[in-house]
Amino acid sequence: xxxxxxxxxxxxxxxxxxxxxxxxxxxxxxxxxxxxxxxxxxxxxxxxxxxxxxxxxxxxxxxxxxxxxxxxxxxxxxxxxxxxxxxxxxxxxxxxxxxxxxxxxxxxxxxxxxxxxxxxxxxxxxxxxxxxxxxxxxxxxxxxxxxxxxxxxxxxxxxxxxxxxxxxxxxxxxxxxxxxxxxxxxxxxxxxxxxxxxxxxxxxxxxxxxxxxxxxxxxxxxxxxxxxxxxxxxxxxxxxxxxxxxxxxxxxxxxxxxxxxxxxxxxxxxxxxxxxxxxxxxxxxxxxxxxxxxxxxxxxxxxxxxxxxxxxxxxxxxxxxxxxxxxxxxxxxxxxxxxxxxxxxxxxxxxxxxxxxxxxxxxxxxxxxxxxxxxxxxxxxxxxxxxxxxxxxxxxxxxxxxxxxxxxxxxxxxx
Amino acid sequence: xxxxxxxxxxxxxxxxxxxxxxxxxxxxxxxxxxxxxxxxxxxxxxxxxxxxxxxxxxxxxxxxxxxxxxxxxxxxxxxxxxxxxxxxxxxxxxxxxxxxxxxxxxxxxxxxxxxxxxxxxxxxxxxxxxxxxxxxxxxxxxxxxxxxxxxxxxxxxxxxxxxxxxxxxxxxxxxxxxxxxxxxxxxxxxxxxxxxxxxxxxxxxxxxxxxxxxxxxxxxxxxxxxxxxxxxxxxxxxxxxxxxxxxxxxxxxxxxxxxxxxxxxxxxxxxxxxxxxxxxxxxxxxxxxxxxxxxxxxxxxxxxxxxxxxxx
Numbered sequence: 001x002x003x004x005x006x007x008x009x010x011x012x013x014x015x016x017x018x019x020x021x022x023x024x025x026x027x028x029x030x031x032x033x034x035x036x037x038x039x040x041x042x043x044x045x046x047x048x049x050x051x052x053x054x055x056x057x058x059x060x061x062x063x064x065x066x067x068x069x070x071x072x073x074x075x076x077x078x079x080x081x082x083x084x085x086x087x088x089x090x091x092x093x094x095x096x097x098x099x100x101x102x103x104x105x106x107x108x109x110x111x112x113x114x115x116x117x118x119x120x121x122x123x124x125x126x127x128x129x130x131x132x133x134x135x136x137x138x139x140x141x142x143x144x145x146x147x148x149x150x151x152x153x154x155x156x157x158x159x160x161x162x163x164x165x166x167x168x169x170x171x172x173x174x175x176x177x178x179x180x181x182x183x184x185x186x187x188x189x190x191x192x193x194x195x196x197x198x199x200x201x202x203x204x205x206x207x208x209x210x211x212x213x214x215x216x217x218x219x220x221x222x223x224x225x226x227x228x229x230x231x232x233x234x235x236x237x238x239x240x241x242x243x244x245x246x247x248x249x250x251x252x253x254x255x256x257x258x259x260x261x262x263x264x265x266x267x268x269x270x271x272x273x274x275x276x277x278x279x280x281x282x283x284x285x286x287x288x289x290x291x292x293x294x295x296x297x298x299x300x301x302x303x304x305x306x307x308x309x310x311x312x313x314x315x316x317x318x319x320x321x322x323x324x325x326x327x328x329x330x331x332x333x334x335x336x337x338x339x340x341x342x343x344x345x346x347x348x349x350x351x352x353x354x355x356x357x358x359x360x361x362x363x364x365x366x367x368x369x370x371x372x373x374x375x376x377x378x379x380x381x382x383x384x385x386x387x388x389x390x391x392x393x394x395x396x397x398x399x400x401x402x403x404x405x406x407x408x409x410x411x412x413x414x415x
Numbered sequence: 416x417x418x419x420x421x422x423x424x425x426x427x428x429x430x431x432x433x434x435x436x437x438x439x440x441x442x443x444x445x446x447x448x449x450x451x452x453x454x455x456x457x458x459x460x461x462x463x464x465x466x467x468x469x470x471x472x473x474x475x476x477x478x479x480x481x482x483x484x485x486x487x488x489x490x491x492x493x494x495x496x497x498x499x500x501x502x503x504x505x506x507x508x509x510x511x512x513x514x515x516x517x518x519x520x521x522x523x524x525x526x527x528x529x530x531x532x533x534x535x536x537x538x539x540x541x542x543x544x545x546x547x548x549x550x551x552x553x554x555x556x557x558x559x560x561x562x563x564x565x566x567x568x569x570x571x572x573x574x575x576x577x578x579x580x581x582x583x584x585x586x587x588x589x590x591x592x593x594x595x596x597x598x599x600x601x602x603x604x605x606x607x608x609x610x611x612x613x614x615x616x617x618x619x620x621x622x623x624x625x626x627x628x629x630x631x632x633x634x635x636x637x638x639x640x641x642x643x644x645x646x647x648x649x650x651x652x653x654x655x656x657x658x659x660x661x662x663x664x665x666x667x668x669x670x671x672x673x674x675x676x677x678x679x680x681x682x683x684x685x686x687x688x689x690x691x692x693x694x695x696x697x698x699x700x701x702x703x704x705x706x707x708x709x710x711x712x713x714x715x716x717x718x719x720x721x722x723x724x725x726x727x
Contacts, residue, residue, distance in 0.1 A: 024543060027541070027543040028543045028544070028545050030538075030541075031538045031539075031541040031543050031544040031545070032538065032544065032545055033538070034534050034535060034537050034538030034541075035534075035535045035538035035539060035544070035550060035554075037531055037534060037535070038531040038532060038534065038535035038554060038603065039535070039550060039553070039554070041527075041531055041599070041600070041603075042553060042554055042556075042557070042600060042603065043553075045569075045572075045596045045597070045599075045600045046556070046557055046565065046568075046600045047553070048572060048579065049565075049568035049569045049571065049572030049573075050560070050564060050565070050568040051568075052568065052571055052572055052578070052579065053564070053567055053568040053571055053572075056571070213440045213443070214440075216433055216436050216437050216440065217437050217440045217441070220433075220434075220437045232441065234708070234712075235441045235444055235445050236444060237708055237712075238444075238445065238448060238704065238705065238708060239444050239445065239447075239448060241657065241704040241705075241707055241708045241711075242448055242700070242701055242704045243660075243661045243678065243697075243700045243704065244661055244663075245661070245663060245678050245681045245682065245685070245697075246448070246451070246681075246697040246700050246701060247447060247448065248685070249451065249681070249685060249689075249693055249694070249697050250447035250448060250450060250451050250697070251447055252462075252685065252689065253450065253451055253454060253462045253463075253694065254446075254447055254450060256462065258461070258462060258463060259462055259463060260450060260454075260462070260463050260464065263463040263464070292443065292444070292447060295440075295443075295444060296444075318419075324422075324426050324429075349559055350559075352561070353560070353561025353562065353563070353564070354561075355561065355562055355563045355664055356562075356663060356664065360682075360685050360686065370561055370562075370563040371563075373563050373564070373567065374563055377567055377570075377668075382571075385567060386567070389563070389564045389567055389568075392561055392563075392564060393560065393561070393564050396559060396560060396561060397560075400552070400556070400559050404548070404552055409548070409551050409552050409555050410548075410551060410611065412555065412608055413608065413612060
């Protein structure tokens with residue numbers, strides 16, 4: 001076969017195989033050059049910024065840049081060495097440097113992430129650094145007993161290199177004990193990983209509610225005559241096109257204490273004027289508003305799958321004696337699985353990363369993981385924010401990969 | 416959907432329940448949007464219907480919140496409404512400034528994402544496109560990656576865009592360029608999805624026909640391809656515009672005081688003191704989204720007719 005192909009030639013005498021390969025390579029290049037400008041744009045304005053941010057989660061020079069003497073001592077002495085007079089002398093000299101460069105706060109903050117309450121140790125000691133006299137060990141312990149805490153020395157050893165995994169340790173609600181082993185932090189201090197899990201649970205609840213609400217509606221739209229279905233479709237598409245902030249505002253207006261729903265309930269006498277229900281600025285409010293915002297993302301993929309399911313299948317099942325429930329369970333439902341998969345994954349992905357609605361109507365207990373990232377951004381804890389953002393990104397990308405595997409990105413449709 | 420004649424009473428009951436459920440879901444979807452429209456004409460600063468509103472007393476309604484939208488931030492809002500007043504309004508009113516910013520940023524972000532996105536969609540829909548799946552996944556990712564991560568990354572990057580090369584070269588934060596670039600990146604997935612969907616029904620033999628009749632690739636594109644995919648391109652552009660017009664988180668992180676947009680003003684309005692003026696803005700935005708939805712639906716039908724897809 002290949003022999004025949006290699007013997008064939010084009011009009012100008014070149015082997016056909018080579019000419020075809022050249023032509024195909026050219027077509028490939030042409031297609032790629034059309035995509036190239038956009039790819040470059042996305043890489044520069046989108047992928048690079050995210051990559052840079054990820055780097056911040058493992059790079060923090062807040063401590064390392066002001067401790068040249070300590071870094072030397074840590075290099076000379078292996079891990080586990082009990083700090084001696086030389087170590088304290090190095091520390092004293094670095095504290096002096098911190099005082100001159102006014103970096104004690106930054107250095108203290110970096111250690112504070114790992115051992116809480118240590119920021120003041122640095123600022124306090126740096127303030128008195130000029131008066132320190134040998135023997136330094138005694139002098140420093142005189143300022144604060146905490147200087148002999150092995151956890152502080154372990155933290156300083158790790159932080160003397162700008163590259164660190166400390167922020168991931170914190171993000172997973174772990175800490176290092178005096179021996180340097182990873183242990184879980186106290187029950188009441190487990191914030192981050194707990195919220196991470198909670199975010200996925202809330203997203204799952206929202207997805208489930210969306211599926212329950214969207215399924216009958218999509219079915220109705222898919223089985224109605226086209227003219228009626230198009231008319232009803234507007235009721236799904238209008239929220240989809242309406243500004244997110246408008247929809248969030250509407251829910252505040254509807255659900256708040258003096259809002260429309262409470263007023264109706266009071267007017268109807270169902271609840272007393274003093275018994276108004278708290279439906280917003282808590283987790284309930286977040287879930288209601290997010291279900292409303294994400295519902296069209298569930299209806300649309302379900303609808304596009306249900307529309308092409310031939311009604312004759314269910315009729316056939318009925319004519320063969322199946323009950324309506326059996327027909328639904330064994331004939332109709334399996335055919336809607338691609339739509340369910342697409343809708344569920346899309347809504348789940350969007351819900352996990354939601355920020356605006358929880359921030360506006362979430363109150364104290366309705367906050368999601370994105371809000372925690374934003375919290376650390378406003379506190380200028382860049383590395384911590386970056387580590388949390390990376391955790392969130394990994395979760396979303398795994399789901400995105402799953403979506404691409406199971407459904408295919410090119411199946412994504414809008415309206 | 417009518418029930419077959421052989422349906423049992425139980426099935427009839429279930430069918431009625433099913434219809435009720437559907438109606439309730441539709442009410443859930445649409446009522447939050449409709450409920451705020453009359454409230455924006457409330458004469459009182461309340462977020463609920465007053466008795467006078469319910470009895471359709473004209474006294475219960477007013478345009479005061481729309482008026483306050485115009486006058487907030489003006490230097491001399493009490494003056495006679497002459498030319499100077501309107502000029503004051505145009506230059507100083509907070510919401511007018513925000514609207515101008517939203518339109519300017521939205522316009523450039525839309526141009527950028529539509530041009531780049533359409534080119535890329537043309538490449539992606541060619542059968543010989545290499546690594547299509549991976550590239551498609553990268554190009555759609557701005558829609559999938561949580562906005563807070565995008566905004567955080569862009570905040571660091573735009574503070575010093577040349578940091579990867581190790582030197583300083585100004586900043587893009589607090590500039591129009593920065594916000595436009597961010598919004599263009601966020602709008603691109605919508606253009607890609609819409610235009611590739613249009614191209615999926617495109618008859619490639621039309622291109623070969625044009626070529627065999629002597630048209631060069633450029634002429635083929637403008638005379639044959641472009642008119643056929645134009646409805647899809649415009650819908651994609653509208654999606655990109657709406658994305659930018661509705662975007663608040665990137666603006667919060669990147670924009671300075673000069674680039675405040677409508678969503679940004681709404682954000683601070685909702686967070687700080689929610690006043691019915693917000694409802695007036697919301698009502699205007701609902702009207703805009705109804706207009707956009709209508710245009711997109713008309714375009715979609717036109718596109719389907721052009722491409723010969725059976726009308727749905």
